[in-house]
Amino acid sequence: MRTPTPASLCPELARVLSTELRRGNVLARQPERTDWPARGSVFASLRHDFRSDVRHVPTPLRHGLCNDPHYGWYEELYCEEHGHLLVAGSPRLGKT
Numbered sequence: 001m002r003t004p005t006p007a008s009l010c011p012e013l014a015r016v017l018s019t020e021l022r023r024g025n026v027l028a029r030q031p032e033r034t035d036w037p038a039r040g041s042v043f044a045s046l047r048h049d050f051r052s053d054v055r056h057v058p059t060p061l062r063h064g065l066c067n068d069p070h071y072g073w074y075e076e077l078y079c080e081e082h083g084h085l086l087v088a089g090s091p092r093l094g095k096t
């Protein structure tokens with residue numbers, strides 16, 4: 001990743017983020033423009049697992065598991081409209 005620039009998550013992910021913070025989750029990385037995974041992407045990460053029901057999110061959000069220590073998080077929410085990404089938790093090997 002290149003040097004990040006502070007930025008704001010798109011409205012769909014910002015809504016999820018504010019719910020998470022209200023439920024006591026903590027930002028491990030503030031939203032930053034990373035241009036990854038897409039051009040214009042803003043990336044943010046939460047220290048703990050998602051505390052809201054992110055497996056049933058409306059489009060354009062897409063939920064995924066990324067249980068891969070190379071990346072360093074467990075679950076992710078990707079906005080297909082804006083290319084923004086909000087991730088949460090830590091990889092748990094041997095678990096899905």
Ligand SMILES: [Zn+2]
Pocket residue numbers: 010011012013060079080081082083084
């Ligand atoms: Zn969006």
